[in-house]
Amino acid sequence: MDDYTLPFWIYLCVLTMFVGGAMKKILASHLSTAPTLVAWLGATVLVERLWAFCLPAVLLLTLLGLTCCIYSATRTGPPSTNLPAHGKAVFITGCDSGFGKAAAKRLDTLGFEVFATVLDLSGEGARELQRTCSPRLTLLQVDITQPQQVQQALLDTKAVLGLRGLWALVNNAGVCVNFGDAELSLMSNFRGCMEVNFFGTLNVTKTLLPLLRQAKGRIITISSPAGDQPFPCLAAYGASKAALNLFIDTLHHELEPWGVRVSTILPAAYKTGQSSNHAYWEQQHKQLLQSLSPALVEDYGEDYINETKELFQSHASQANPDVTPVIDTIVQALLSPQPQVRYFAGPGVGLMYFIHSYCPYSLSNLFLQKLFMKKKLMPRALRKQSGFDLNLSLHNNNNNNEEEEEEKLK
Known part of the structure; x- marks a missing residue:
């Protein structure tokens, strides 16, 4: 040795x-x-x-x-005993549909005191929650991008809780308002994603933190793998989730001395919100074409832009409608004595992160492209350029052949 x-x-x-x-x-x-x-x-x-x-x-x-x-x-081995749900209050954003509505119903069934925010108190999602949940559930009309509504939700929550603290905040509200290459994405889409996914969640979290610190409670945030990995055609959405992930990870360190546990849930692809609404995608596509400059439409081509829309629709139609794995993970993060910092909810997410963390970037990038956006068309300008280069190459080859023939005749 x-x-x-x-x-x-x-x-x-x-x-x-x-x-x-x-x-x-x-x-x-x-x-x-x-x-x-x-x-x-x-x-x-x-x-x-x-x-x-x-x-x-x-x-x-x-x-x-x-x-x-x-x-x-x-x-x-045998799991550790979960904490009791009785007497614990949970504030959930974005309960009109999807993860938020399903989580509110499940947590109400388990005995939590649920404060569920919705955009429309007279909407279908709010009516379903009123019809199916117990009197413990409180519906609050909140647009998380409006500070006044968030402050009013705080006052309403404190009025119900009295001197008690808030056990948990589930940051679920989010939006994906764009599809397509970053150059084709409107600035309003970038701002829209940031306003809801980052600034709205930031405002709700900061507003409720005194109640969470009082109860030594928990913050659970539904984020996305798009915030950690460069999914093609999701630049606006991914950038907002990346900002959110960094903020939540920072809170994990800062709130540890206060006894507040912070967790992030990274779900697989599920049918939520407008993801399976074809009329919504058509409207977004039409608005995009009307807003782009003629030069950009010419460079990329309407067929290229249309293919992207169809791929998004196909991906959304193949997503899993059963959100149970995500709801189970929310419950686990709420009641586990030692909650994890990050949870992977749904098949394939763990494998995706392993490839992203340990494999070469080229392999990880290829994996994302094959998994998500299987594009067949190139932008129109690149197709023209490739055709021009091919014609030029054939022309040069013909000239070379003619010169060789002339040399042989001599």
């Missing part, structure tokens, strides 16, 4: 940390592969490097396998 240099030891330590981190990431990624199998695959990499130490391979594998089995047993 005296023959090994300091750089080798450093390399070995770095490799060990990387493999250990990769194993931990895989085991936490909700992949279908058995955790013990993945752990043993990681162990073989360590064995290959540690063989130089002349350590008995069987002993080493036995120790590593035992460690992985113990870790796996602790993960699959």
Whole structure:
């Protein structure tokens, strides 16, 4: 062992940390592969490097396998007792439909005191909540982009709670108002996404924080993988979620001394809100074409823009209508004695983050393109350029052939 240099030891330590981190990431990624199998695959990499130490391979594998089995047993063992829901008040934004409405109904059933915000108190979603939920549920008409309405919601909530604090805030309200390349996305779309997804959520969170600190409660935010990974044609939405993710991650550190737990839920693709409304997509598409300059429409082509709309509609139609995994995750984050900082809700999200974290960028980017936007058309200007280059190449080849023929005749 005296023959090994300091750089080798450093390399070995770095490799060990990387493999250990990769194993931990895989085991936490909700992949279908058995955790013990993945752990043993990681162990073989360590064995290959540690063989130089002349350590008995069987002993080493036995120790590593035992460690992985113990870790796996602790993960699959009996769950810790959840906290009681009775007497706990939860404030949920965006309950007109989707995750918010389903969460309000589930939490009311479990015995929570729910404050559910809706955009329209006379809308279908609000009427359904009034019809199906207990008297414990309080409906509040709130547009989270309007500070006065958020302040009024605070006063209404305090009037019901009295001297009690607020156990949890579920930041669910969000919007995706654009589709298409960043250059084709209107500035109003970027601002609209930021106003709702970031500034609106920021305002609600800051407004309710005194009540949350009083109860040593929790903040649970429904975000999106688009805030961490560059999904094609979702620049406006992704940028707003990226800002939101950083804000929530910062709160996690800042509120820890206060006893407030902060969690982010990253769901897979589900049918929520306007995602399956074809009339909505057609209206957005028409508005986009009317707002773009003729030069941009000429460069990209109406067929290219139309293909993007159709791909979005296809992706939305294939999304899962059953939002149960997300609602189950919200309940887990609310009642777990030790809630996680981040939750992956739905199939494929853990795998996506693993590829994003550990694979080369080119592979991660290819994975996103194949998973999300399988575009076949190039922008019109690029198609013209490719055709021009091809014609120029054929012309040059013909000229070269003619010159060769002339040389042979001479």
